[in-house]
Amino acid sequence: MHALAIRDEALRLLASGLSLSETSRQTGVSLNTIRRWRAGPAADSPVTRTCVRCASRAHAPAPADSYAHLLGLYLGDGHIVACRKGVYLLSIYCDNHWPGLIEEAATTMAQVMPTSVVSRRHRNGCTEVKSLSKHWPHLFPQHGPGKKHERAIVLEPWQREIVSAHPGRFVRGLIHSDGWRGTNRVRRDLPSGVRWYEYPRYHFKNESSDILALCGEALDLLGVAWRFNNRNELSVARREAVELLDLHVGPKY
Known part of the structure; x- marks a missing residue:
């Protein structure tokens, strides 16, 4: 394995909660070296690759x-x-x-x-x-x-580029944190009697109009039809729209 890859793997193991000794055992790198990597990562380390302000050349986070x-x-x-x-x-x-x-x-x-x-x-x-x-x-x-709803929420250009490239992952994060996928039941009074219809739908609720707008923009990029269900909530209810969003989000688990 390349030296940079070994260092990255060691830092990843540390971030996952492994101890210095266990990280050393799994990677075959000495404890002193791992301590040095953790204390002062090099210019091309994950720290600078994941921070747009610390790299010598500012760039977007990865992955x-x-x-x-x-x-x-x-x-x-x-x-x-x-x-x-x-x-x-x-x-x-x-x-x-x-x-x-x-x-x-x-x-x-x-x-x-x-x-x-x-x-x-x-x-x-x-x-x-x-x-x-x-x-x-x-x-x-x-x-x-x-x-958040008391201040403007505006994405930086580099953030917009990422959301435009990965709208499904962005919407997944929004809905899995502050939304849900459930079943809507509708009553219909017919001459033959009362009938109930059920269908799945998504909701995303947030007090920030800016964040709601960002969610709507990402859904547009995915081609998912949506509408405002309330002033602070949007809904995805059409069958084909729900099926499409299921490919990116799905029920909570």
Whole structure:
């Protein structure tokens, strides 16, 4: 394996929660070398490749599809808070009813910031998936004081490029964090009696009109028909639209 690939694999293992000794055992690299990689990654390391402000040449985070997904999770139901020494905490809150989404959020977070450990904190009815890094505000410039719906949420050009290339992953993050796929029941009073019709549909609810608009734009890119169900909620209900969105999102699990 190439030396850069070995280093990247070691940093990925550390980010997944493995100890220094276990990472050393799995990669065959000495403890001192792994400590040096963790403390001061080189210019072409995952830190600079995943932070658009730290690279000598600013660029978008990679992998781009994972970033699109994490951006959706963050805008839907995540937040960033400042900690001490210039470190920031990114938190995504996941309902405990959906363990698969908890694991997916943790995996995506580790892929986007492979040099930071992703951990979980169990709370009442939910699990906080979190990661500490100095670079989270660089990757999510929408971070700011106050609630998201109380300030403008505008994507940077490089973020728009990623969402345009991976709208399905972006919408997946939004709906899996702040939306749902369920069954709608409609009553019809007919001369022959009452009949009930059932059909699946998606909802995405958010108090930010900017975030709702971003969701709608991504659905347009996917060719998914949608409409506003309420001032703070959009709906995907047409059968062909639901079937198309199922390819990218699907039920929570």
